[in-house]
Amino acid sequence: MSKRQISGESGVLSVDHTLCSGTGHCVDRLPQLFTIEHGRAWLADAAALSTVDTQHLHEVEAGCPWFAITYQPRPPAPAEESSPATPGLE
Amino acid sequence: MTDATTGRAGLDEEFEPVFQPYTAKADSPWQELAVDRARCPVAHSRHLNAVQITSYSGVKELLLKHEEFTGTYSTLWPLEQPLAVDNQVFSSADPPRHTRQRKLFIKAMSASRIGTLRTFSEELANRLVDDIIGAGECFDLASAYARRITEGHIAELLGLPESERERFLYLSGLFELSTADPASHSYQAEMREWQDTLARMVRERRQAGPDSDDLITQLCFAEHEGDRLAEGEVASLIRAMIRAGNTSTAAAIVNTVHALEAHPQQKARYLSDIDRLTLPLVHEGLRYDGPVLGLWRRCKRDTTIQDRPVRAGERVFTVHTAANHDPAVFEQSEEFVIDRDWSRLPSHLAFGYGIHHCIGMNLALLECEVALSTLYKRLPGLRLRPGFVAPQAPGPVVRNWLSLEMEYDREALEGATV
Numbered sequence: 256m257s258k259r260q261i262s263g264e265s266g267v268l269s270v271d272h273t274l275c276s277g278t279g280h281c282v283d284r285l286p287q288l289f290t291i292e293h294g295r296a297w298l299a300d301a302a303a304l305s306t307v308d309t310q311h312l313h314e315v316e317a318g319c320p321w322f323a324i325t326y327q328p329r330p331p332a333p334a335e336e337s338s339p340a341t342p343g344l345e
Numbered sequence: 346m347t348d349a350t351t352g353r354a355g356l357d358e359e360f361e362p363v364f365q366p367y368t369a370k371a372d373s374p375w376q377e378l379a380v381d382r383a384r385c386p387v388a389h390s391r392h393l394n395a396v397q398i399t400s401y402s403g404v405k406e407l408l409l410k411h412e413e414f415t416g417t418y419s420t421l422w423p424l425e426q427p428l429a430v431d432n433q434v435f436s437s438a439d440p441p442r443h444t445r446q447r448k449l450f451i452k453a454m455s456a457s458r459i460g461t462l463r464t465f466s467e468e469l470a471n472r473l474v475d476d477i478i479g480a481g482e483c484f485d486l487a488s489a490y491a492r493r494i495t496e497g498h499i500a501e502l503l504g505l506p507e508s509e510r511e512r513f514l515y516l517s518g519l520f521e522l523s524t525a526d527p528a529s530h531s532y533q534a535e536m537r538e539w540q541d542t543l544a545r546m547v548r549e550r551r552q553a554g555p556d557s558d559d560l561i562t563q564l565c566f567a568e569h570e571g572d573r574l575a576e577g578e579v580a581s582l583i584r585a586m587i588r589a590g591n592t593s594t595a596a597a598i599v600n601t602v603h604a605l606e607a608h609p610q611q612k613a614r615y616l617s618d619i620d621r622l623t624l625p626l627v628h629e630g631l632r633y634d635g636p637v638l639g640l641w642r643r644c645k646r647d648t649t650i651q652d653r654p655v656r657a658g659e660r661v662f663t664v665h666t667a668a669n670h671d672p673a674v675f676e677q678s679e680e681f682v683i684d685r686d687w688s689r690l691p692s693h694l695a696f697g698y699g700i701h702h703c704i705g706m707n708l709a710l711l712e713c714e715v716a717l718s719t720l721y722k723r724l725p726g727l728r729l730r731p732g733f734v735a736p737q738a739p740g741p742v743v744r745n746w747l748s749l750e751m752e753y754d755r756e757a758l759e760g761a762t763v
Contacts, residue, residue, distance in 0.1 A: 276456040276707055278692060280699070291688070294456060320702035322451055 257290060257297035263304035266328040268312060270296045275323035284315045296323065360385040364399075364664070365392045366638065366741035367525075374638075375679055378667040387653040393741065395423065395641070395660035396650070399667035401674045401694065403651045407663055408698040413648040414661060415439050416701070420640040421520060421742055422527045423660055431577035434585045436640070436701045443700065446582060449567045449574070450704055453502070453560050459707040462498070466711055469497045470719035478758065483730060486720075486749040491598040492591065494716045498708060499590040503583065504559025513539075517591040525740025543580035551576075560586075586705070593636040594709045596738075596745035597695075598716050601630025603746045606729045608681045615683055619718050626683045627713040628693065632669045633681045635695030638744045639664040666744060669693045726754030 260269035268288070270281075277294040288303050289296050312326040362381040364374065371377065378399055381388070386400035398404050407414055416437040417427040428437055434446060452458060473493050477484045484490070496514045499505070505513060516539045523532045547565055550557070555566040564579050574582075605612045605626070615622050644659045655661065672678040674691055696703035703709070721727060729735075730750040738745040 273457045274451060274455050278696075278702060278706070280702070318700070320447075320700055320704075321455065322448060 257292060257299070258301075259298065261298045261301040261304050263301050264329065265304060265307075265309050265312070266326060268298060268304060268327075269325050270298060271323045271325070274321045276321050278320065280318050280320060281315050281324060284318060285311060288315075359388050362388055362390040362392070362397050362399075364390070364397065364667075367392065370737065370739055370741075372735075372737050374666075375670055378664060378670065379679070381664075382667050382671060387650045387655075390662070393423075393660075393662050395662040396644075396653075396655055397662050397664060398650060399664045400651065401668040401671035401691075404663045404665060404668040404694055405698050406650055407642070407661065408694070408701065410648060410650075411439070411700050413645055413655075414642040415645050416640075416642055418641070418643045418660075420642060421524050423641050423662075424527075431575060432581045434578070434581045435589075435704065436697070437585075440700070446578075447700075447704060449564060450560075450582070450586075453563065454704050454707060456707045459711055462501070462708075462711060463715070465501060466498065466715040467719065470494060470715050471723070473497075474719060474723045477724070478755075482755040483750060483752045486602055486751050487595065487599050487747060490720065491595040491716065494598065494712055495591045495594045498594075498712055499587055502559070502590075502708070503561050503587070504557060509542075513587055514591060517588045520588050520592070522739075524742040525738070540577075540580055540584060543583050544576050547576045547579045547583070589703075590705055590708065592743075592745070594705070594712050596636035596743065597627075597631060597709060597713050599746050599749050600634040600636060600744060601626065601713065601717060602720070602751075603735060603749060604630055604634050604681050605683075611681055611683045616721060619722055622683055623714050623718045624710075625685055625687055626717065627710060628687050629681060629683050629685055630713070631695035632675070632693035634744055635666055635669060635693070636744055637665045637695060637697075637742070639666070639741050640697075641742075662741065665694050665697070669695060724753040725757035727751060728753070 259272060260267065262268075270289075272295050275295045277291050277296060279289075279291050279296070281289040281296050282291055285307060288299050288307060290299065291297075309326075309328060312328075316324045316326040362385055363377045364381050365377075366374070381397065382399040385397075387396060387398050387403050389395070390397040398407055415427075417433050417439055418424045418437075419428055420436045427433070433439075433442060435443070438446060473490050477489055480489070492514060496510055500507075500510050500513075516535065519532045519536055523536070547561065550562045551565045553562070555562060561579070561583055564574060564582060567574065605615060615626055639662050642661045642663070644655045644657055644661060646657045648655055650661075669675070670678045675685075692698070696706045696709075728751065730752050733750040735746040735749050738747055
């Protein structure tokens with residue numbers, strides 16, 4: 256099913272249809288995640304998000320000439336207990 | 346000085362391209378471009394003093410390598426020095442300057458926003474056809490219709506005063522002539538004066554306050570990270586928009602009609618189903634004979650295009666119309682076929698590709714669609730005036746039939762009383 260926003264473990268990916276002009280730069284880069292229908296880009300199922308490297312998600316965002324794609328990486332979970340960076344040097 | 350020859354070390358066996366647009370620009374350059382594309386798709390041209398790129402994959406690769414190739418030396422003229430910073434706008438600006446400018450424009454030029462202009466577009470096209478009918482049975486498509494369509498849209502978008510429109514239309518055409526002869530200074534005084542006029546207009550709009558919703562006023566008061574654009578930069582952005590909006594789209598309309606009239610079977614097919622075929626016709630017109638023949642860029646750091654080395658400092662010329670005729674990408678690539686299924690084809694490169702993808706694309710598509718369908722629906726028996734030979738714009742940058750004299754069956758007009 257096609258969507259305008261999907262979220263997964265790596266973050267949230269969305270397409271703004273007020274800006275999208277359907278030229279398909281996103282489909283050229285990540286055909287497994289994007290399709291063009293009725294002149295706009297749509298996102299595939301959320302499950303597909305986890306198959307894509309986050310670097311590629313940043314690239315597809317930067318490569319959209321209409322600034323229609325936003326990728327918000329999920330902040331890393333806080334570490335449970337931080338250990339000294341250089342143990343044994345005290 | 347970095348001479349283009351420095352990039353040719355080890356490439357002595359390279360073929361010399363046969364395309365010579367400065368001295369022998371052909372009305373139909375497709376054959377010589379096909380020779381270059383097949384034999385030397387990325388090769389140094391002595392004629393252009395630049396690396397000429399003619400394959401689809403080569404042009405697209407360059408457009409994606411925007412960090413290696415800059416437009417700051419102008420994409421329209423092969424300059425030896427970068428443009429003044431205020432004049433680096435759109436495709437002649439690099440990120441982050443380019444990104445900032447584009448973000449300010451993008452909402453106004455988006456498909457959803459431009460879609461709201463459709464009623465205006467249809468009324469303008471119909472009014473112009475009324476004027477053509479009122480004037481007689483022969484008319485020049487370029488001056489009486491296509492340029493009026495584009496000038497009307499740009500003026501509407503920018504809120505240009507009626508008194509300035511005619512002059513702006515004339516001035517926006519000067520760049521096209523100047524690209525054919527970069528060494529000539531004959532247009533520079535007028536183009537500089539135009540820049541001053543626009544800068545004055547920007548100053549006046551700033552003084553008038555932010556309440557008007559025209560694009561010039563919006564740009565005057567747009568803020569990016571707390572800063573407003575300088576007056577000179579706003580003036581350059583507006584000038585680029587008027588220039589590109591007027592000449593390129595008018596040429597797209599005229600070139601498509603020229604192609605359609607040269608292919609009677611395709612024309613008959615179009616007339617049989619205008620509503621369904623207009624959009625694929627527009628894209629085929631842009632692919633087959635788009636308004637941008639080629640554009641200049643300069644290499645910023647050593648790289649390759651299609652594995653051929655290109656050195657920092659070398660000038661590069663991308664031949665967009667050659668890429669759009671590449672048989673590796675388009676079947677029947679040298680044929681004009683108006684019912685291609687564009688949803689299944691790679692995009693043509695008439696609007697470029699990548700971060701510099703033509704920001705006016707949605708406006709251009711709307712104008713072409715409305716202009717072509719209105720013209721062929723309303724003027725029965727529309728045809729080129731027999732014996733008329735259309736003049737082609739000179740130089741390597743532009744494809745534009747400067748005049749296209751046409752006639753139609755006046756007595757067959759709906760409700761005709763003549």
